[in-house]
Amino acid sequence: MKVMKGKQSLEFENPPYLKGWSSVVGEKEGEGPLGQAFDQVIDDPLFGEETWELAEGRFMRQAALLAIQKAEITKNQVRYAFAGDLLEQIMATSFGIKDLEIPLFGLYGACSTAGESISLASMTVAAGYADHALALASSHIGSAEKQFRFPLEYGSQRPLSATWTVTGAGGFVISKEKSPIKVRGITTGKIVDYGVKDSMNMGACMAPAAAEVIYQHFNDFAMTPDDYDAIYTGDLGEVGKEILIKLLKDNGYDISKVHGDCGIEIYQDETQDTHAGGSGCACSAVVLSSMITRKMINGGWKRVLFVPTGALLSKTSFNEGETVPGIAHGVLLEREEL
Amino acid sequence: MKVMKGKQSLEFENPPYLKGWSSVVGEKEGEGPLGQAFDQVIDDPLFGEETWELAEGRFMRQAALLAIQKAEITKNQVRYAFAGDLLEQIMATSFGIKDLEIPLFGLYGACSTAGESISLASMTVAAGYADHALALASSHIGSAEKQFRFPLEYGSQRPLSATWTVTGAGGFVISKEKSPIKVRGITTGKIVDYGVKDSMNMGACMAPAAAEVIYQHFNDFAMTPDDYDAIYTGDLGEVGKEILIKLLKDNGYDISKVHGDCGIEIYQDETQDTHAGGSGCACSAVVLSSMITRKMINGGWKRVLFVPTGALLSKTSFNEGETVPGIAHGVLLEREEL
Structure with missing residues (x-):
């Protein structure tokens, strides 16, 4: 079997598994149609921090810890983290997960980051470079509006074609161990x-x-x-x-x-x-x-x-x-x- | 042989090679001690573009094309690009290499980007995911000072501990084909x-x-x-x-x-x-x-x-x-x- 598939794809010879995954979101997301499906809803938009940026980092950190816990492994078993966010110089990632002390490949893929991080973590595990790798992505309405448009405090109006930035983070432990x-x-x-x-x-x-x-x-x-x-x-x-x-x-x-x-x-x-x-x-x-x-x-x-x-x-x-x-x-x- | 080496390293079973590499720099770099060693010195700091950001992207594009040429392959043989820069939302990368139409993993590793991109491109080639992968990194004094400190036009003073952002880009074709x-x-x-x-x-x-x-x-x-x-x-x-x-x-x-x-x-x-x-x-x-x-x-x-x-x-x-x-x-x- 050839792992390179067609022009732009890979089909893994030893496919890796989603061993643990987590969803940590804000209040608005918790009130939405998927509210019951999320692991954790954090009502405080600042998540106990002083800035939107550190708050977003806190969401990512929480998603990382929860995914690791749900995968029934320990932090030390995670050989690589692949992570990114929307902010300039991926500030949420740097400050959010620095204390985890996991070797890090920082990513910028805009809102495609979850696909990018899961892809790279899967490539890494499938190649035997790690038993477990972590894929992370976060965003926050407060930090994103301030970054790309106007601070929330301005109360700017939004056209109907505009989207609302999700506050939260998702984490995935990609593993060589079988899972569903x-x-x-x-x-x-x-x-x-x-x-x-x-x-x-x-x-x-x-x-x-x-x-x-x-x-x-x-x-x-x-x-x-x-x-x-x-x-x-x-x-x-x-x-x-x-x-x-x-x-x-x-x-x-x-x-x-x-x-x-x-x-x-x-x-x-x-x-x-x-x-x-x-x-x-x-x-x-x-x-x-x-x-x-x-x-x-x-x-x-x-x-x-x-x-x-x-x-x-x-x-x-x-x-x-x-x-x-x-x-x-x-x-x-x-x-x-x- | 085990590819995972110690706590934080990989030692490749089938090591990939640096098949082609390029250095494209600005005038100041060309006048420095390594001036003669660079492939191309571009005297126009805007490289024909209208903004510092697009100019930086142009340096990256040029480094990509030159590395591919020096590797004696064609653009279509490059299965992945791993690239990043210092700007918010890696703007130099996005605008610089979008026309190359190579599947892209966007990176943010600050000034460690060359190490990050060569690492990931090497992991990719060594695993058989690509015959050739491209690693890229760029920076520009004009876009960086504007991004992190003050626009150059302000003429701000710099302390002696400060460094000078290099204008230029480096490209590396990582390949399964042997090279020195x-x-x-x-x-x-x-x-x-x-x-x-x-x-x-x-x-x-x-x-x-x-x-x-x-x-x-x-x-x-x-x-x-x-x-x-x-x-x-x-x-x-x-x-x-x-x-x-x-x-x-x-x-x-x-x-x-x-x-x-x-x-x-x-x-x-x-x-x-x-x-x-x-x-x-x-x-x-x-x-x-x-x-x-x-x-x-x-x-x-x-x-x-x-x-x-x-x-x-x-x-x-x-x-x-x-x-x-x-x-x-x-x-x-x-x-x-x-």
């Missing part, structure tokens, strides 16, 4: 730039990148939408979802029956005033570590393609009038009958 | 925080992280300073170098005879007014891809430990009064007699 969910393979995305410049419509910025990586995934694995119980994008929201489905239909694949979007699932716009959906690195991470993994363990789902999506913008790129390119990373998860 | 330099193994760093808060003295912030990873490397590989022709840290500068040597001496290793620092080599303070030395992701990257690789090819060096060092700070962490933790990533390079 295995990482069969990955499809790694390229940067895709369709020239969209509206940072309040990130779904439109990211949908082309998601379409490209899903299209390539089908080709590389010689599968079609019918072969999946679900295909979950990260945070396209209502606007991006439509574009994604159309782009893939134009290229011969109809994913409308199996597609879901983590950003759409996590809030209920009618009552929560979140507009197009949730976003942020934590969005896809905590939906995977709650609802999606539950459906795979108890709900009969046998094969899921998880595709977190990232919008590659910064305050500076926005102010300098640049476009918002997208990236997406696909992870192929399968139920393992033990 | 192999990556025997890696030692991956943890975040180390000694509580230093002075962002104008980054050498002091990073030296403890470098000391820890070098100490662990010696232990994991059961080697001592005498076993190396050179041990090169990234950008500790004169102040950090002293601290590093003392910290390791206190722990039983005297590296003073074999230690060099890329930041000290790249400028001549007396004539270039750069103070404690060079810094930035490009600093270690371009010194490796010029002087260090030359000494390994023609100068008789058979074993080098390359340890880029990163200071984990952001404008926000600085303004909020946080410390500046450090991280360092070790790459063990050996001359291969073909």
Whole structure:
């Protein structure tokens, strides 16, 4: 068997497993449709810290510790951490998990970080470089609005195409030890730039990148939408979802029956005033570590393609009038009958 | 043979090779002591672009294309790129290499990025996930000063402990095909925080992280300073170098005879007014891809430990009064007699 699959994918010879996973979220997420599925809801948005940035780091730290605990291992058994967040110089990661003292590969994949970190942790474990590796991603509405738009305190209005940044963090222990969910393979995305410049419509910025990586995934694995119980994008929201489905239909694949979007699932716009959906690195991470993994363990789902999506913008790129390119990373998860 | 070596290292069973490497730098770097060793010196600090950020991206793109060309492969043969820079949301990487259309793992490791990207690219190739992978790192004095301190246009004064951000980018094609330099193994760093808060003295912030990873490397590989022709840290500068040597001496290793620092080599303070030395992701990257690789090819060096060092700070962490933790990533390079 050849591990390199098609043009852009890997299919692991010795697939690694999701051994433990965690979802730690804020109050608003706890009040949403998935509220009951999360491991921990933290009502204090500052999580006992003095700044939004340190608060986000605290969410990540908590997700890390909980994932390790749920994997029934100890911190010292984790050989590598792969982690990232949305902030400049990934400040939440650096300050959040520095005390864990785990060798760290810091990542920046915007909101695709959960896909990037799980991909790299899976590659690491499948290659025999570690028995256990940790994948982490976090975001926070307070730190993200301050970073990319305006401080929350300004009370700025948001257009209906805007998404709401998820406060929280997800953690995944990827392990060589068998568990009910295995990482069969990955499809790694390229940067895709369709020239969209509206940072309040990130779904439109990211949908082309998601379409490209899903299209390539089908080709590389010689599968079609019918072969999946679900295909979950990260945070396209209502606007991006439509574009994604159309782009893939134009290229011969109809994913409308199996597609879901983590950003759409996590809030209920009618009552929560979140507009197009949730976003942020934590969005896809905590939906995977709650609802999606539950459906795979108890709900009969046998094969899921998880595709977190990232919008590659910064305050500076926005102010300098640049476009918002997208990236997406696909992870192929399968139920393992033990 | 076991690929996991000691606590924090890997020793590859099928070591990957540095197949091609490139150094593209700015005018000041071209005028420094290593000027003749660089592949390309670009006199225009904007490299034909309109902003410092896009200029930095252009340096990275050029380094990527040149490394691919020097490796005698084509862009389409590169299965993955591992790349990062210092800017918020790694803007130089996103905009610099988006047109290359190579599946990308975006990294943030501050000035340790060259070590992080070469480590991950090496892990990827050694595991059979790619025949060729690209490792990239860039920095730019204009974008970095604007990002972390004040725009260059303000003409702010700098203390003698400050370093000068290197303008440029280094690229490395890591390959399964034999070449004169192999990556025997890696030692991956943890975040180390000694509580230093002075962002104008980054050498002091990073030296403890470098000391820890070098100490662990010696232990994991059961080697001592005498076993190396050179041990090169990234950008500790004169102040950090002293601290590093003392910290390791206190722990039983005297590296003073074999230690060099890329930041000290790249400028001549007396004539270039750069103070404690060079810094930035490009600093270690371009010194490796010029002087260090030359000494390994023609100068008789058979074993080098390359340890880029990163200071984990952001404008926000600085303004909020946080410390500046450090991280360092070790790459063990050996001359291969073909």
